[in-house]
Amino acid sequence: MYTWQHALWQQLRDSFQQKRFHHAQLFIGLPGVGKFDLVKVLASTLLCERPEGFRPCNACKACGLLAAETHPDKLLISAESNSIGVDAIRALSDFIHHSALQGGNKVVLIKDAEKMTHSAANALLKTLEEPNLNRYILLTCNDKSQLPATVLSRCGQQSVAVSEVSCAQNWLSEQHIPLHEFVWVEQFYLQPLKLVQWHEDGMLDKIQALYSFASHLKESHNFAEVQGILTEHTQLNSVFYVFINQQLKYRLQQGLGFSAYNDAQKALHRFMLDTQQILGLNQSLGLAKLIYTLQNAIK
Structure with missing residues (x-):
């Protein structure tokens, strides 16, 4: 987890412990702020058998399955050919309504939710409107204006952003990337992971x-x-x-x-x-x- 996400993580932890955690969480932010990395840690926490301080223990059977990317109660949906189709969302609905094979929570991750087609977004609404116990849908989005208002209204919305440029600068300096050579990098300090990706x-x-x-x-x-x-x-x-x-x-x-x-x-x-x-x-x-x-x- 990145330093600029600590405050948001505390909010998520508190809402979960106080039983105010929304079954559908939408994480919104610019590309390069680590939304999906945050969501993956959150999914692992929700699926862990013995989470410690709202973090996965990395020692239980569930954490082993997650590390091997074979956990049967975790489903990842992402764009194919630049869009998420209705069939993928129908598969999500089937997944949600079946029993958890590990006897705990079931978690769905939707990466770049704004890429859902109109039909896919409508199909998702049915699942969002009828939440199931111990079922969680975690979505990421670069631009929420591209999502229907009906979907937005049924999700708990979380903003993921770099609140202080100095925070990103300090983190980037630890990555040992020669960014000082380029004047233009200051325009992308709020998207630090994008700078790292460009370097790589x-x-x-x-x-x-x-x-x-x-x-x-x-x-x-x-x-x-x-x-x-x-x-x-x-x-x-x-x-x-x-x-x-x-x-x-x-x-x-x-x-x-x-x-x-x-x-x-x-x-x-x-x-x-x-x-x-x-x-x-x-x-x-x-x-x-x-x-x-x-x-x-x-x-």
């Missing part, structure tokens, strides 16, 4: 190239490099968006006309929307169009 995946230099391009948008000549990075690593489109958006706001403060700023923002939002929603999109062409619009806006 060898992405830091690629992100630096995106930052350099955005910071010198009018003079930038490494379009081919940026094009190659975003084509190969489409998940970095959101990072590129952050850098471009920051640069546009800076230009606005420096005297860029509001009309030009508005046109540039529209082009940026259109590029992001297209890359997220249009299958088979010619990203190179879309990026070239975006850069042409941006460079003309800030001339």
